[in-house]
Amino acid sequence: MSEITDVIMRDIEADVSIKAHTISIEVDAKGFLKRRRIIRLVGTVHSEASKEKASWIAEHHAGDNYDVVNELTIK
Numbered sequence: 001m002s003e004i005t006d007v008i009m010r011d012i013e014a015d016v017s018i019k020a021h022t023i024s025i026e027v028d029a030k031g032f033l034k035r036r037r038i039i040r041l042v043g044t045v046h047s048e049a050s051k052e053k054a055s056w057i058a059e060h061h062a063g064d065n066y067d068v069v070n071e072l073t074i075k
Contacts, residue, residue: 002027004039004061011057018053019046021075025058027066037066044075 005025012018023043030036039058045051055070062068 004066008039008058008061011061012054015053015057018050020050020054021045023054023072038069039066040069040071042071044073046075048074 005027008025009023012020012023021044023041023045026040026042028038028040030038039062041054041058045054051070051072051074054072055068058068058070
């Protein structure tokens with residue numbers, strides 16, 4: 001599971017349009033058999049545009065295998 005977090009974090013850091021204080025990516029498994037996987041974005045960003053862009057990058061890499069939960073706050 002760490003591979004997907006590395007890929008998402010690398011793309012977020014490479015995007016110069018995302019202005020972030022801190023962004024952390026957590027991967028959880030939910031459900032009875034732990035089949036539902038969730039990528040959770042937590043941390044702070046400077047603007048709504050940065051929040052949406054980070055979410056879009058995570059959703060792009062997640063595909064159908066993961067649900068993305070954006071818990072980023074705007075500072």
